[in-house]
Amino acid sequence: MSAVITVKSLSKAYRYARRRGGFFEAFSPEHVTIEAVAGVDFEIARGERVAIIGPNGAGKSTTLKMLSGILEPSGGEASVLGLTPWRERKALAYKIGVVFGQRSQLWGELPARESFTLLRHIYDQEAAPFAKRLGELTERFALTDLLDQPVHRMSLGQRMRCEITASLLHGPGLLFLDEPTIGLDVTAKAAIRDFIREHARDHGQTVLLTSHDTRDIELVCDRVIVVNQGRIVVDQPTDQLRRRFLGRKIITFQSAGQGVSLNLPGVTRRLSEAHATILEVDTKLTRVEQVIAAAMADGGIEDVTIEDPPMEEVIADIYASTHAT
Amino acid sequence: MRRDLTAAAVALRVGAGQAMAGWTVLAGRCLFYVLIMTVLSALWDKVAAEPARGAIALPAGGLVLYVLATEWITLSLPAVHMRFEDDIRSGGLEPHLLRPKFYLLQSLAQSLGGTLVRLAALGGTAVVWLAVTGRQGPPAATYPYLFVLGVLAVTVGMLLYAVAGLCAFWTRRILPVQLVIQKLMFLLGGLFAPISLYPDWLRKLAEATPFAAHLYWAGVQALAPSGAMFLTAAAWQVLWIVLLSLLCLALWRAGLAKVLREGGV
Numbered sequence: 001m002s003a004v005i006t007v008k009s010l011s012k013a014y015r016y017a018r019r020r021g022g023f024f025e026a027f028s029p030e031h032v033t034i035e036a037v038a039g040v041d042f043e044i045a046r047g048e049r050v051a052i053i054g055p056n057g058a059g060k061s062t063t064l065k066m067l068s069g070i071l072e073p074s075g076g077e078a079s080v081l082g083l084t085p086w087r088e089r090k091a092l093a094y095k096i097g098v099v100f101g102q103r104s105q106l107w108g109e110l111p112a113r114e115s116f117t118l119l120r121h122i123y124d125q126e127a128a129p130f131a132k133r134l135g136e137l138t139e140r141f142a143l144t145d146l147l148d149q150p151v152h153r154m155s156l157g158q159r160m161r162c163e164i165t166a167s168l169l170h171g172p173g174l175l176f177l178d179e180p181t182i183g184l185d186v187t188a189k190a191a192i193r194d195f196i197r198e199h200a201r202d203h204g205q206t207v208l209l210t211s212h213d214t215r216d217i218e219l220v221c222d223r224v225i226v227v228n229q230g231r232i233v234v235d236q237p238t239d240q241l242r243r244r245f246l247g248r249k250i251i252t253f254q255s256a257g258q259g260v261s262l263n264l265p266g267v268t269r270r271l272s273e274a275h276a277t278i279l280e281v282d283t284k285l286t287r288v289e290q291v292i293a294a295a296m297a298d299g300g301i302e303d304v305t306i307e308d309p310p311m312e313e314v315i316a317d318i319y320a321s322t323h324a325t
Numbered sequence: 326m327r328r329d330l331t332a333a334a335v336a337l338r339v340g341a342g343q344a345m346a347g348w349t350v351l352a353g354r355c356l357f358y359v360l361i362m363t364v365l366s367a368l369w370d371k372v373a374a375e376p377a378r379g380a381i382a383l384p385a386g387g388l389v390l391y392v393l394a395t396e397w398i399t400l401s402l403p404a405v406h407m408r409f410e411d412d413i414r415s416g417g418l419e420p421h422l423l424r425p426k427f428y429l430l431q432s433l434a435q436s437l438g439g440t441l442v443r444l445a446a447l448g449g450t451a452v453v454w455l456a457v458t459g460r461q462g463p464p465a466a467t468y469p470y471l472f473v474l475g476v477l478a479v480t481v482g483m484l485l486y487a488v489a490g491l492c493a494f495w496t497r498r499i500l501p502v503q504l505v506i507q508k509l510m511f512l513l514g515g516l517f518a519p520i521s522l523y524p525d526w527l528r529k530l531a532e533a534t535p536f537a538a539h540l541y542w543a544g545v546q547a548l549a550p551s552g553a554m555f556l557t558a559a560a561w562q563v564l565w566i567v568l569l570s571l572l573c574l575a576l577w578r579a580g581l582a583k584v585l586r587e588g589g590v
Contacts, residue, residue, distance in 0.1 A: 012588075014587065014588065062588070065419075065588065068423055069422075069423070070419055070422045070423060070584075070585065071585060071588050072585050072586055086585065089422070089423075090425045091425075093423055093424055093425040094425050096423070098420070098423045100419065100420060103416065103417060103419060103420055104420070105420035105421075105423075107339070109343055109346070109347070110339065110342075110343065114339055114342065117335070117339075118332075118335055118336060118339055121328075121331055121332040121335040122332050122424050122425065122426045122431070123424075123425060124328050124332075124425070
C-alpha cells in the first residue's frame with residue numbers, strides 16, 4: 001500500500017524566556033529550550049486508522065499540528081499526501097479534514113446549515129456534489145433537526161456530530177482527529193466512534209487520531225503509536241497492543257457490608273475504600289464476567305463499575321516495558 | 326482570486342445575516358443612538374443659542390448634523406479587534422489556518438457584512454429622528470453620497486480596530502492599543518466637534534490622519550454637503566483604506582510566521 005504520511009526524523013523544540021527573580025534580572029530572562037518532538041519516524045498507509053497516544057506533553061498534538069501544516073518543525077521531513085505540510089498548507093487544506101475536540105471550527109451564532117454553506121465556498125465545492133455529501137452525512141448523523149439550530153445552542157454531542165460533518169464536507173482523503181470524544185457522554189462517544197470507523201472503512205479514508213480514551217483507540221484504530229517525551233516508544237497493531245497492555249480492567253464493587261475478597265488468578269486488590277473494593281483484573285487470566293459472578297455469589301454487592309486502567313498507567317506500563325527490554 | 330472573493334462575498338452575506346438575526350441587539354443600538362442624539366443635540370443647541378464670549382464660532386446650523394453623522398458611523402462599527410484577540414490568544418485561530426481561504430479577508434468580510442446592516446438601520450433611525458424632532462436634515466439628494474462616505478468611514482474604522490486586534494500576536498491583550506486608538510478617534514477624528522475648530526496647524530495634521538478619514542470627513546459632508554468636499558473626503562478615505570489594509574497584511578504575515586514557528590502566542 002502507498003504511504004499517505006511519511007515522517008523522517010521530525011523534531012520540534014520550543015524556546016521560551018523564563019523570568020528570573022529580581023528587578024534587573026527581569027531584563028535578561030533565561031532562555032529555555034524544550035524538545036516536544038525528538039526525531040520521530042513513521043509511515044502511514046492509505047486507509048490505515050492510526051492512533052497517536054501518550055501522556056500530556058508527550059508531543060502528540062505537536063506532531064499532529066506539524067503534519068497538518070500549522071506548525072513548522074525544528075528539523076526533519078514530512079510528506080502528507082505528497083505535500084510538505086508547513087510549506088504547502090493551503091494546498092493541503094483541500095485534501096485533509098481536521099477535528100479538534102476542544103475547539104470549534106463552526107460559527108457559534110450561525111445555524112449549522114449556514115456554517116456548512118460557508119464551508120462549501122471556503123473549499124470551492126460545486127453545489128451538486130456538496131449537497132449530495134451533506135445529505136448523506138445528515139442522514140448518517142441524524143442531523144436533520146439540528147441544521148437550522150445555532151451551534152452555540154447545541155449540546156456537546158450534537159456539536160461534535162456537526163464538527164465531524166463539517167470536516168468531511170469537502171471529501172478529504174485524510175482525517176486528523178484531536179481528542180474527538182473528549183467531554184462526551186457514553187452514547188455520544190459510541191456514535192462518534194462508530195461513525196468514524198465506518199466512514200473511513202467505506203471511503204478508504206486514512207485516519208490519524210489522538211486521544212486519552214483507550215476505547216477510542218480500541219474501537220476506531222488498527223494501529224497505535226505511543227509517544228513519550230517526544231519519542232516513539234511503541235508502534236504496533238492495536239490487537240497486539242491490547243494483548244500486551246490493554247488487557248487489564250479495573251472493577252469497583254460497592255457493598256453494604258464487608259469488602260469483596262476473591263482468590264482468582266490475575267485478580268489483585270488495589271487500595272480500597274470503606275464499602276468499595278477496587279480490583280485490577282488481568283483479562284488474559286480471568287474474564288470480567290467470571291470476577292463479577294464470583295463477587296455476586298458472595299452476596300452484598302450493591303453496585304459494580306468497570307473501567308479501563310487510567311491512560312497514564314497504560315503508558316507507564318509501556319514505558320516501563322520498553323525500558324526493560 | 327475569483328474564488329477567494331466569492332468566499333469573501335459569502336462571508337459578507339453571512340455577517341449581514343448574523344446582524345439581522347440579532348435584531349434585538351440592533352434595535353438596542355438604534356435606541357442608544359436616539360438617546361445619545363437627544364443629549365448631544367440639547368448640548369449643541371444650547372451652545373449655539375448662548376455663545377460665550379471668546380468662544381469659537383460654530384458652523385451655521387450648529388453641530389447636530391455633524392454629530393448625527395459621526396455617531397452613526399461609530400455605532401455601526403464591529404468589534405473585530407475583540408474577535409482577533411480572542412482567536413489569537415485562545416488558539417481559536419488554528420481551525421481557520423487549516424482552511425484554504427485567507428482568514429483575515431474572511432473575517433473582515435464577515436465583520437463588514439454586519440457593519441453594513443447596522444449602517445443601514447442606524448441611518449434609517451437618523452432620518453426618523455430628524456423627522457420626529459422637526460430638524461432640518463441634509464438635502465435628500467446628498468444621502469447617497471453620505472452613504473458612500475459612511476461605508477468608506479466604517480471600513481477605515483474597522484481596519485484601525487483590526488490593527489489593534491492583530492497586535493494580540495505580540496501583546497496577547499490588546500486593551501492598551503484599543504484605548505489609544507479610541508482616544509485618537511475622539512481627539513483627531515473629531516467625534517463630538519469638527520477638527521476644523523482646531524488651530525490651523527492641528528487641523529492640517531488631524532485631517533491627514535486615518536482618524537479624520539474615519540469620522541470627520543463624513544461629518545462635514547452632513548453639515549455642509551458639496552461635491553468638492555465629497556471628492557476630497559472619499560480620496561482621503563480610500564487612501565487610508567489602502568494603507569491600513571497593507572498594514573494589516575504586514576501584521577498578519579509577521580504574526581502568522583510567529584504562530585507557525587512558536588505554535589501560539
